[in-house]
Amino acid sequence: MKTGWNHKRLGEISEIRYGYTESANSEPIGPRFLRITDIQDEQVCWESVPYCKIEPELLPRFRLEDEDIVFARTGATTGKSFLVSAPPEAVFASYLIRLRALADVRPKYLSYYFRSERYWAAIKDGSAGSAQGGFNASKLADLEIPFPSETEQERIVNILDEAFEGIAAAKANAEKCVQNAQELFDSWMQGQFTAGGKNWVRVRLGETGSSISTGPFGTMLHKADYVDDGIPLVNPMNIVGSKIVPSTRMMVSPSTKKRLENYVLRKRDVVIARRGELGRCAIVTETEEGWLCGTGSFFVRLSTCIDEQYFAALFGSPAFKSVLDQNSIGTTMSNLNHGILNDLELFLPPVQEQRAIITRAGDLVSEIDRFRANSGERINHLDELKQSLLHQAFTGKL
Numbered sequence: 001m002k003t004g005w006n007h008k009r010l011g012e013i014s015e016i017r018y019g020y021t022e023s024a025n026s027e028p029i030g031p032r033f034l035r036i037t038d039i040q041d042e043q044v045c046w047e048s049v050p051y052c053k054i055e056p057e058l059l060p061r062f063r064l065e066d067e068d069i070v071f072a073r074t075g076a077t078t079g080k081s082f083l084v085s086a087p088p089e090a091v092f093a094s095y096l097i098r099l100r101a102l103a104d105v106r107p108k109y110l111s112y113y114f115r116s117e118r119y120w121a122a123i124k125d126g127s128a129g130s131a132q133g134g135f136n137a138s139k140l141a142d143l144e145i146p147f148p149s150e151t152e153q154e155r156i157v158n159i160l161d162e163a164f165e166g167i168a169a170a171k172a173n174a175e176k177c178v179q180n181a182q183e184l185f186d187s188w189m190q191g192q193f194t195a196g197g198k199n200w201v202r203v204r205l206g207e208t209g210s211s212i213s214t215g216p217f218g219t220m221l222h223k224a225d226y227v228d229d230g231i232p233l234v235n236p237m238n239i240v241g242s243k244i245v246p247s248t249r250m251m252v253s254p255s256t257k258k259r260l261e262n263y264v265l266r267k268r269d270v271v272i273a274r275r276g277e278l279g280r281c282a283i284v285t286e287t288e289e290g291w292l293c294g295t296g297s298f299f300v301r302l303s304t305c306i307d308e309q310y311f312a313a314l315f316g317s318p319a320f321k322s323v324l325d326q327n328s329i330g331t332t333m334s335n336l337n338h339g340i341l342n343d344l345e346l347f348l349p350p351v352q353e354q355r356a357i358i359t360r361a362g363d364l365v366s367e368i369d370r371f372r373a374n375s376g377e378r379i380n381h382l383d384e385l386k387q388s389l390l391h392q393a394f395t396g397k398l
Helices: 107-113 117-127 137-142 150-194 254-259 308-315 318-327 338-342 351-393
Strands: 006-009 014-018 032-034 069-072 081-083 090-092 096-101 144-147 201-204 211-214 226-234 270-273 281-283 297-301 345-348
Touching: 014 137, 069 107, 081 107, 096 107, 096 137, 107 144, 107 150, 107 351, 117 351, 150 318, 150 351, 211 338, 226 254, 270 308, 281 308, 308 351
Parallel strands: 032 090
Antiparallel strands: 006 144, 014 096, 069 081, 069 096, 201 345, 211 297, 270 281, 270 297
16 A cells, blocks of 8 residues: 555544435425435436435435435445435435545545445455345444545546546447447348349238248147147247247147147248237247247248348338338237238349348348457456556555
């Protein structure tokens, strides 16, 4: 530790108090009632914080003031802290602890310390053995922190403010670049579906010679038919991120599969969610060939004039999802039926051109994935830089 620095217990340099016990209320019956769950991404949206009743004589004891620090004392967020800035009339709830710095302590200095690895190591050690992973006011008061002069605290805060502002801007820029790249790709992809050309045709799905089938329904399949180890069913819940993810709770025996052989999936079939979030679909690969279409799904067996990857990309596009939503039925949950699917209008280039578009799209996706990975690595480095700066700050090396 740097010469001239001391260690002091938090209880010596701050006033520490448990929060107020009361029920939250959406009606403005008193001050705002800050809870652990109201603190998200190091900020509080005060407009969404509920209210609570409190006797006037108790209000001064629990009122939040500018530069108070609140601290989560239990649960998964134990140790998370928040530096209050210009709050409205508000009190803090019982699962929070409030720290109010004394005269010779910069609250923001404490706030930065509460982000350091040294602090979090102390929280982890202090929470060990607690049933809920809690950290009470006594433990908090006993924490020893590096304590330089007020002038040095001010210097450290100013350096960290400037550095963290730059790091935040760099992270936001990296995230924005990834977002822009994805938006450009989505725009390019949508343009491919509407580009048009002399050999493009506008047809309805039902006119292409493709077959559309619904999964078994009614008395054809019962819960009693499910087995622990068998042939998977493909329901909407199994369509995840344009891939088919089986569920061990939704399988049938070989004899049930034989009975429902009209619903057995083949390679190149496209399974479509019949209800819920429309536009979800997945292509059946060699892995899923022989599985069964589930009750909540359609499967489309495409004619040779439609490439399955082109169709899946088109069907899942934002513009196509909008069309599906407009034509779906049902009030509580959107549903598709044979008539809606048969009437869907497709704008199709020749199949070779469809495949060329998908190949180019795959190349672009790979480039975006590499870009996203590089941006993620850069963001990780920036987070590491923050911890390095905090370590230097609280060991007198900044």
